[in-house]
Amino acid sequence: MIDPLIGMTFDMSSMLASSGRRGDDGSAPRGGNGSQVLPVADLPDDFDGVPEDGMQYLFTVRQEAQKRPSINRVPNPYQVIAQTPSPAQATPRVRQVGRPTEAWSSSFVTQFLQLRQVSLCSSRHRFSACLCTCADSLPHMTIISQRIAAAPALSSFPPMTHNPLPQPQDQGAWHLFIHGRKTAQASDAAKRSSSSSTASLSTRIPTAPPPAAATQSTIADVDMTPAESEAAESLQAAKSQLLASLELDAPSASELPDPEEDSTDVPSHPPHYPTPFLLLSIPAYYIPRLLFHFQYWLATKQEDYEMAINYTTSTIFAPSSLRRKPTTSTQPMTAVPVKSIPRPPLMTAHELHWLLSLLTRLDTLLDGEDISTLRSLVRTIKLSNEKSELARLEREEVRKEPRRMEEKREDEDEAERRGLGWMIVAVVCGEVWGQRDLWDE
Template sequence: MAPSSMFPRHDPDDDDGDMSFGRQILPVANLPANFDQEPEDGMQYLFTVRRDARNLPHVTRVPNPYETPERLPPPPSDILPAVHPALPSPEWRSSFETHYRNFRKNMVQPTTHVHKVEPFPDIHKREWWWAFLSGRPAAEWEPSKKRRGMRAFADDPEPEEFGSSRSMYDEDDESAPTEPLEETAVYKPREPTPSLLRLIDPRMALRLVMYFTHWTNLHLQSSKSYRITQTHARWIFFLLSRVEDYLSADDTSLLRSLARAYLALLKESSTQSKACRSGDDITPGSCWLIISAVVDIWGQRDLWMEAEEVVRSM
């Protein structure tokens, strides 16, 4: 004989009653759900009991007289509010970060177009790169042409000893210049083009960013040979799009140095008069683009506190 169960078994084919309130044993009246009259008999009363039981919560909680209101932390925000009005607004920074991330993705997409391979200076020759960006002739920065120039110089005859012949310009020579020769050549800076940027890998881009930090610091030291222009700002903006998202601590430090250099450039530009500025000089807006890219793309948000100190001192 099978052992009897202490709980009644439910037949799945039996749909009579609601099992959430136990198996129905007594008869229950079949009334509409909106029945609101006084029950006339026990069946109607049981109907109202079961109907009201369905509306009761499964768990009730007694108020705690010693309970203190819980202080909810402020919602996390990736973008700190701009305290000083001279800083970029949080709305602008959020929009810039979204668009710049999309721009970075577009720059790394493969293409079927065959790009012309253009010569580059040696990546380890910082001064060659300055000449390249300044638009100077390839003989000053292209390795192959520089080597050819050195061989040609070696083949030149030895100069005559001083005093062995008359001076190059005698006093009676009308062709002798009366003033020192000045360099009159004007070079057009080389702009960053998509074909050039696709040839620059992330490590090369990071090294060039380091070079720009060095040149900017020389510019801040009032070096006339290194003047940071809008063309350089465009190069930095494009080079940062080639830098990888995840960097080591040393590489991140290079980007932080770049942002600090352009914070210093912002401060310097605020003290200069308009007469001392050139139309090609980098603008404050371009400086903020570079700073915002480093801060928001690589998560260096503590630099905004340094930026606030800079704008307060301007």
């Protein structure tokens, strides 16, 4: 069956009426909505007189309508204008105080690039020498230079100076490898060494000898009668004969076990430092996984911190007599002592030293997963630094008394760790990996 509409043409000139415009011939369009149904006078376009009849009036109405826009916008009387804050108010205090300057970041990244170039070389001695040179040339790397200066000479190290490397995905083994762990026996040995120092002081004070410390020399010094001395000598001779018959010798003092020698053989897990030998022995594909472990450890600390500051003791399952009830009395409540708020967690200087050393050997070209791991690490460090800086500013605002020595040491330690954290952020956002957008997040 053939469609009857095929081959038909339609005249769309009648649709011009919807736009309110005249046709090409100057006449009003017809057909469709808004088409002309009343007669209109045919006057020149520059007509400016007073209309005499309805036809001329309709002409002036059409002429004025063509001069006006087809769409008109009316201001909304109910619109609420939002007040935009000034740039000074919108800038947080953390950016003004906590973050490093661009000049510092560019200078540090330049020195880091030189360190990275040397770390990729195969010469271990050259790597250590350049590490010391870069640390001395940049004042902000004095901590690393102090660690290197305190380390023994490279010639004193054997080819392998560390325990076997764990598998890259074994997070617990890497935590033990990096941070170390003291066993119970090692802690007891440390206690004995500390007690021996106090014992050396106590020997200066004369004390009575123990009752069981009587020896042959002390027996000879005691005033005894001849009969008592003969009995003691005969008893000593009988003991010697008995030991000789059993073919046993009296134990000498040199054969007795020394407790201090046993303490040195106690197996412990000391922390490992990122020495040049250790860094060169870590495979390149291990490093992104190690960065993920560091990010996970810091994120876990932050979660524990959030739970600690938001923790509220619940009394739902307590007896009715112990449940909290709304206070209806008008008497003022007694002041409750404010519990000290814990400080926001930060990475330790040892962990940040490891991170900075690992970044010297991290590849420049990374896949999407490794870049995501690196960005997550920087975000976590940046967030912890900003929280620590905000907490410091809040403590300064509410402080009414001078800082104690312990609090001052904690503040200095946090300031050092924040500075090391900004080093990691500056390196990742610099020229090596180019993640500059992380500064603005």
